[in-house]
Amino acid sequence: MCHSLFLAALLPISLGAAACGTEHGHGDDTAEVNCAMETADTYTVGLEKQGSVFSVKLMSATPAPPNRGDNEWVILVTTLSGAAPVTGATIVVTPFMPKHQHGTPVDVAVVPGTTAGEYTLKQVNLWMPGVWETTIEMTSTAGTDAVVYRFCIPS
Numbered sequence: 001m002c003h004s005l006f007l008a009a010l011l012p013i014s015l016g017a018a019a020c021g022t023e024h025g026h027g028d029d030t031a032e033v034n035c036a037m038e039t040a041d042t043y044t045v046g047l048e049k050q051g052s053v054f055s056v057k058l059m060s061a062t063p064a065p066p067n068r069g070d071n072e073w074v075i076l077v078t079t080l081s082g083a084a085p086v087t088g089a090t091i092v093v094t095p096f097m098p099k100h101q102h103g104t105p106v107d108v109a110v111v112p113g114t115t116a117g118e119y120t121l122k123q124v125n126l127w128m129p130g131v132w133e134t135t136i137e138m139t140s141t142a143g144t145d146a147v148v149y150r151f152c153i154p155s
C-alpha cells in the first residue's frame with residue numbers, strides 16, 4: 001500500500017515520495033517542487049549574463065517563462081568590451097539538474113538568427129520539475145566563454 005499522503009503530512013514531500021517507492025534512482029519527476037523555495041533566475045526579456053569575454057541576453061523564450069518540456073530561446077551574444085555582436089560563434093548548450101546530477105537526452109540545436117549576434121536555441125529540453133542550469137558555451141574569434149541560466153520549472 002502507498003502511504004505517501006499520510007507520510008506527506010508528517011515528512012517532507014520528497015521523503016514521502018521515496019517511501020512510496022516512486023524513486024527511480026536518479027530522479028523522481030512526480031515530486032512536488034516549490035520554486036518559491038529555490039534560488040533561480042526570474043525570467044525577463046533581455047535577462048543578461050556576463051562571462052569574461054561575452055555578454056548574453058535572453059531575448060525571448062517560448063514558452064515564457066521557461067516551462068517543462070521543450071523550450072525555444074533566442075539569445076543575443078555581444079562582446080563585453082565593445083558590445084559588438086558576435087557572429088559565427090560555435091555554441092554548445094547543455095541543460096543540467098545539479099540536484100539530481102543529470103542532463104537531458106535531447107541535443108539542443110543552435111541556429112544563427114537573421115539579426116547579427118542572435119542565435120535560436122531549439123529544444124532546450126527541461127523535462128523534469130526543479131532547478132535546471134543551462135550552460136551556454138561560446139567560441140568565436142573573440143575568445144571562449146560560458147554563461148549559465150538557472151531556471152526553476154514548477155511541477
Ligand SMILES: [Cu+2]
Pocket residue numbers: 026027028097100102128130
Ligand atoms: Cu532531475
